[in-house]
Amino acid sequence: MNDGTENHGSPADTGNSTVATGGQRILGEKKRPRPRGTPWLWTAAAAWLAANLWIGLAPGSRLPFDWPARAELSKLEILAEINLAMAQIVLLMGVVYLLTRRRPDPLLSRRAPEHRRALAETLGLLGYGVLGMMGGYFLATALGWHPFGLHLAGTLFGTRDLPAPGEVLTWAGYNLLVYAVLPLLWFRRRYSSMALGLRSTAPRNDLLVIGVVLALEFCFQVVFVQPASLGLPPHLLVPGAALTFVLYLAGAVFPAMIYVYAILIPRFLRLTGSATATVLLGGVTYAGLHFWDAWAVFSSLERSTLSVVFLLFTYLGPGMFKSFLTLRTGNAWVHVWAYHAFAPHTLIDTPHIVEVFRLK
Known part of the structure; x- marks a missing residue:
């Protein structure tokens, strides 16, 4: 299946962005062929709708999750909030598409190795991620903490x-x-920083994307979420925001950037040949890394199913958008500054860190 993300034409048909990685050359094109990922898109949309209907029509008005920040919301209000957030993701994707439509296609699949090796590396890395999640579970619970x-x-x-x-x-x-x-x-022993998306091929456009997306996400959070951090006094907000930024950069932002967006996304694209499939797989992988979220409940089959569904409801969209940003820019750093480190984490989670560390 190929959705037009790859073009194996001659160098004469490409733009002036050329990068060597080992024996492989990465060529940036001036025009992007129109993607054709309709089956993937419709399948995902149908599954999303079915999950909404199943939860919306199920008995009861409350969900079995300990969500103090959403304690006053009914099940239907939470579903409305989730779907509004997904609509925002789609809107942001449209904005990013417009901002990047004139830049050369980074052709991320050519940054990955040939199919057989890409498959081996992908399966190996996914298996490693599962082991990492299990290690985080056993280490944290042995110390009497929440699973990592x-x-x-x-x-x-x-x-x-x-x-x-x-x-x-x-x-x-x-x-x-x-x-x-x-x-x-x-992976750095075998692949260049460009092949891992750690260098920019269009710095000005990357900065434009970061600035616009960050501004829009900040406005969305302020208008619709109204984060409690905005009510903190300056003597708590400044050190609390700085500490939150550093902790989440280390614990959430950099891990997602390297594991998913620098390494896995080019391999997903190489294996599927589909930008749509790659965005979806990136979203699912990102959601999977949150499996041990402290609010998830696995005490019964029904609650386990609900937990998995709401993990996808919560993290699929953001994971997809981060994947889309990486596909459009070829730069794994873009999503870090545009849509992760500052907003939402520092903006939303600063009061949480202030409380944990008892800042005064």
């Missing part, structure tokens, strides 16, 4: 069981080591 996933307990939704400062620091260090440092050391 990509998000700290209480992130976005709040919690009545605050993590201890030692738990927060260990969570950040574990995730940084397992999902960022070790994979980067392994």
Whole structure:
């Protein structure tokens, strides 16, 4: 299946962006062929709609999750909020498409190895990620803490069981080591920084995308979410925001950037030949890294199913958008500054970190 993301024409048909990685050459094109990922798109949309209907029509008006930040919302209000967030993701994708339509296609699939090796590396990295999640579970629970996933307990939704400062620091260090440092050391031995999306091919356009997306996301959060951090006094907001930024950069942002967007996204594109499939797979992988979110409940089949569905409801869209940003720019750093480190994490989670570390 090929959706037009690859063009194997001669160098004469390409633009002036050419990068060598080992024996492979990456060619940037001036025009992007129109993607054809309709089956993937309709399948995902149908599954999304079916999940909405199943939850919306199920008995009861409340969900079995401990979400202090959403405690007053009914099930239908939460579904409306989730679908509004997905609509925002689609809108942002449209904005990014317009901002990047004139830049050369980075052709990320050519940054990955040939099909057989790409498959082996992808399966190996996914298996490694599962082991990392299991290691985070056993390490944290052995110490009496919440299992380590990509998000700290209480992130976005709040919690009545605050993590201890030692738990927060260990969570950040574990995730940084397992999902960022070790994979980067392994793959950097074989692939260049360009092949891993760690260098920009169009810095001005990248800055434009970052600025516009960050401004739009900030406005969306302020208008619709109204984060509590905006009500903090300056003597708490400034140190709290700085500490939140550093901790989440280490524990969530860099791990997602390296593991998913620098390494896996080019290989997903090489294996599927579809930009749409790559965006969806990136979203699912990103959601999977949040499997141990502290609010998820796995005490029964029904609650486990609900937890998996709401993990996808919560993280599929952001993961897809980060994947889309990487596909359009070829730069894994873009999503870090445009749509992760500052907004939502620093903007939303600063009050949580202020409370955990008892800043005064």
